[in-house]
Amino acid sequence: xxxxxxxxxxxGADDGRRWRGPSFEDRMATVDFRVGxxxxxxxxxxVCRSCTTRACVTACPANLFAxxxxxxxxxxxxxxxxxxxxxxxCDHEGAITWTYPDGGCGVVFHHG
Amino acid sequence: xxxxxxxxxxxFDAIVVGAGPAGSAAALALARAGRSVxxxxxxxxxxxxxVYGGVVYGRVLDAIVPRWWxxxxxxxxxxxxxxxxxxEAQSLSIDYRSEAWGAAPxxxxxxxxxxxxxxxATKATAAGATLLTATVATGLVRDGGGRVVGVRTDRDGAELxxxxxxxxxxxxxxxAKEAGLAxxxxxxxxxxxxxxxxxxxxxxxxxxxxxRGDQGVDIEMLGCTRGIPGGGFLYTNADTISVGVVVSxxxxxxxxxRPEELVADLKDHPAIAPYLxxxxxxxxxAHLIPEGGYDTMPTLVADxxxxxxxxxxxxxxxxxxxxxxxxxxxxxxAAGVAVDRALAVGDTSARGLASYRSALxxxxxxxxxxxxxxxxxxxxSERVQRRYPGLLCDLVEGMxxxxxxxxxxxxxxxxxxxxxxxxxxxxxxxxxxxxxxxIFG
Numbered sequence: 331x332x333x334x335x336x337x338x339x340x341x342g343a344d345d346g347r348r349w350r351g352p353s354f355e356d357r358m359a360t361v362d363f364r365v366g367x368x369x370x371x372x373x374x375x376x377v378c379r380s381c382t383t384r385a386c387v388t389a390c391p392a393n394l395f396a397x398x399x400x401x402x403x404x405x406x407x408x409x410x411x412x413x414x415x416x417x418x419x420c421d422h423e424g425a426i427t428w429t430y431p432d433g434g435c436g437v438v439f440h441h442g
Numbered sequence: 443x444x445x446x447x448x449x450x451x452x453x454f455d456a457i458v459v460g461a462g463p464a465g466s467a468a469a470l471a472l473a474r475a476g477r478s479v480x481x482x483x484x485x486x487x488x489x490x491x492x493v494y495g496g497v498v499y500g501r502v503l504d505a506i507v508p509r510w511w512x513x514x515x516x517x518x519x520x521x522x523x524x525x526x527x528x529x530e531a532q533s534l535s536i537d538y539r540s541e542a543w544g545a546a547p548x549x550x551x552x553x554x555x556x557x558x559x560x561x562x563a564t565k566a567t568a569a570g571a572t573l574l575t576a577t578v579a580t581g582l583v584r585d586g587g588g589r590v591v592g593v594r595t596d597r598d599g600a601e602l603x604x605x606x607x608x609x610x611x612x613x614x615x616x617x618a619k620e621a622g623l624a625x626x627x628x629x630x631x632x633x634x635x636x637x638x639x640x641x642x643x644x645x646x647x648x649x650x651x652x653x654r655g656d657q658g659v660d661i662e663m664l665g666c667t668r669g670i671p672g673g674g675f676l677y678t679n680a681d682t683i684s685v686g687v688v689v690s691x692x693x694x695x696x697x698x699x700r701p702e703e704l705v706a707d708l709k710d711h712p713a714i715a716p717y718l719x720x721x722x723x724x725x726x727x728a729h730l731i732p733e734g735g736y737d738t739m740p741t742l743v744a745d746x747x748x749x750x751x752x753x754x755x756x757x758x759x760x761x762x763x764x765x766x767x768x769x770x771x772x773x774x775x776a777a778g779v780a781v782d783r784a785l786a787v788g789d790t791s792a793r794g795l796a797s798y799r800s801a802l803x804x805x806x807x808x809x810x811x812x813x814x815x816x817x818x819x820x821x822x823s824e825r826v827q828r829r830y831p832g833l834l835c836d837l838v839e840g841m842x843x844x845x846x847x848x849x850x851x852x853x854x855x856x857x858x859x860x861x862x863x864x865x866x867x868x869x870x871x872x873x874x875x876x877x878x879x880x881i882f883g
Contacts, residue, residue: 351706357726364486385695391636391702391728411728412491414614418629418730419695430616433596434486434576441639441682441725442493442555 354393358409365408366435370428371416375402377425385419386426411437454478454572454604456781457593459579459617461488463767464751464774465610466562470506471778473569477785480572480602481563482579482595489559491612493637493729494766495675495684497550497660498558502768502806504547506775507565511546515557517679518658519543520550522651525762526713528665532835533713535661544657552658552677552684558767582607582620582747589791590621590746605790606781607747610774613730615740615753623749624740629691631734631755633672636701637686638709640721644681650717651678662764665831666708670697671822674708675764676717682724683717685709688731688759690822701728731766733759736808736815743795750777758810760817761826762882769807776801816881825874829864836860 351357378384379401386395386403392411396404410431417428430436456472458465461483472479485491497520503510521544524537543549567573574595583592583601592603609617613632618624651659663674672689687704694701709718732738732755739755742748750756751770758765780798784790802808820826840856851859861868 351702351709352723354702357702357723360723360725361727383695388698388700389634389691389695391634393700413634413728414627414632414730415634415691415728418627418632418691428614429580430484430578433484433578436485436491438486438490439493439725439727440490440554440556441679441684442489442491442727442729 358392361409361411362438362440363409364435364438366432368432369407370412370431370436371405371407371410372427373403373405374425374427377422378403381422381425383421385421386416389415389419391415407431452600452602454480454602455785456480456606456608456778457482457579457602457604458571458608458610459593460484460610460612460751460753461563461566461573461575462492462559462610462612462751462770463562464753464770464777465608466559466566467506467771467774468608468610468750468778468781469566469571470562470569471775472782473566473571475778475782477782478572479566479570480574480604481566482577482593482602483563483573483575484578486576487556487560488563488573488575489554489556492555492559493635493727494555495635495637495677495686495764496552496555496767497677497764498553499550499765499768500548502771502775506771509546511548513561514551515553515561516656517552517554517682518653518656519548520552520660520677521653521657522659523550524659524661526661526663527831527834528663528711528713529832529835531712532832532839533711534835534838550660552660552679554679562771579611579617582617588745590744593617605746605785606795608774608777608781609747609749609753610751610770610777611753613732613752615749617747618740618749618753621744621747623742623744623747624753628734628738629695631732631738632691633688633731633733633759634691634694634701634728635686635688635731636705636728637684637726638705638723639679639725639727640683640685640718641681641724642683642718642721646720647678647681647683653678656680662762663708664827666711667704667827668697668699668707669828670694670699670704671827676714683721685714685718691730702726731759732757733818735759735818736811739811742799742802743792745791748777748781748795748798750774756807756811758814759821760814760882761821763814772805772807773802776805776807814881820874820877820881825866825870829866830874833860833864833866836863
């Protein structure tokens with residue numbers, strides 16, 4: 331639980347604004363994920379290396395896509411909202427393969 | 443044989459994929475008609491994969507669950523609806539309040555999807571529908587002629603068979619795509635909703651929002667998304683507040699702004715921050731919304747298959763009206779009724795199922811969508827999104843800022859100045875007003 335009370339002195343403001351709410355880790359810690367064994371989303375790093383837009387990196391609300399030093403993309407399926415943003419904003423066919431997690435696995439929203 | 447009774451445990455009169463509001467309404471209609479129907483839900487319980495703003499407009503339930511308001515898992519009844527246009531340091535609200543909305547049959551209610559969707563699914567199972575949770579419908583089963591005759595599941599690859607499959611599998615509907623009913627996914631017809639549910643004691647919510655008991659508030663916002671087409675929302679639940687933004691997917695991607703930053707902006711806004719002070723984050727969530735409207739809907743029927751709810755892009759995102767769950771229930775129920783009729787005459791081909799579409803056209807689901815088909819484009823247009831919020835705020839600021847000893851400016855002068863400041867020609871203002879009147883009038 332993180333207080334959202336604005337506090338001008340709190341650390342973490344990188345743009346001169348006031349305090350920006352809970353850290354991303356604290357934010358994701360509020361979500362119930364029942365992680366399955368199978369990665370329901372796979373990323374073809376070879377295709378990603380030729381991508382200049384990298385729309386998935388900033389648009390994914392769970393922040394699951396990370397650029398790697400060699401120009402590829404690292405993806406972690408475990409804390410995925412299963413929203414579909416990544417494959418919809420991706421303009422490279424075959425880069426992102428998207429399915430649902432196995433039945434009963436994945437995100438469980440309690441206040442959706 | 444269509445319409446026959448269940449020959450074995452894996453064969454039904456109808457299969458409904460997804461136990462959200464569309465799926466449960468479809469299954470309920472079929473079960474009540476005496477049909478054997480199974481709902482296949484991929485989450486551990488209905489509502490577990492669902493996120494909305496949100497408000498449910500319940501009158502669609504009148505014909506389905508008599509006196510639904512006495513049992514629905516409501517958080518608060520919306521008696522105050524506020525539309526707010528804002529800039530970083532300004533906000534202008536149109537705030538409407540009605541005592542009528544706080545009494546039966548009510549208007550809008552805030553509710554939590556894990557509660558609401560589970561409640562509606564229970565109605566279907568009580569009427570005789572079977573609910574399979576934690577099961578993914580991984581694909582369609584077709585006969586030699588290509589007609590849909592069932593679904594494959596991820597339960598040891600088991601198949602379920604039925605003369606009709608109703609796809610209520612949500613915004614990403616893989617089944618509608620597999621059936622060739624939906625076009626390739628297009629980001630420009632979708633928005634991303636990002637929501638925080640913040641805990642706050644009920645009496646604090648009552649005081650801050652000027653309500654009491656089970657009364658609630660709905661605030662819709664425009665101009666709070668850094669120019670990315672979209673808007674913001676705030677809804678009061680019993681002892682939580684739902685706050686978030688909805689933004690155009692391609693524009694979000696292009697902006698390189700992270701979605702949670704937009705929510706943080708909104709929570710920081712001088713008109714919103716005081717409402718949220720001292721609250722703590724209970725859940726962060728995100729979901730896609732099919733906002734393209736009428737012109738982006740898939741074909742609704744195929745041989746042995748229908749599409750309903752978000753899978754059929756039936757969320758209404760027409761600026762001042764933002765509705766989805768009611769459209770899901772309305773379409774799902776109509777699908778169930780159409781399937782029962784088709785089973786009765788033994789024709790579950792696309793032709794036999796065609797009464798589904800005509801039923802939707804005769805009621806609000808397609809009537810509203812058709813009438814408001816040009817609304818999404820106007821609402822997400824450049825001037826509405828980036829110029830008019832500031833223009834309107836400056837106009838009101840100009841009217842009410844007392845500039846003694848300088849005399850007051852006239853209304854036309856203030857309007858002209860505000861328009862110039864925001865790069866809008868009066869001709870454009872007039873033409874957009876006319877366009878809005880044509881769409882909404």
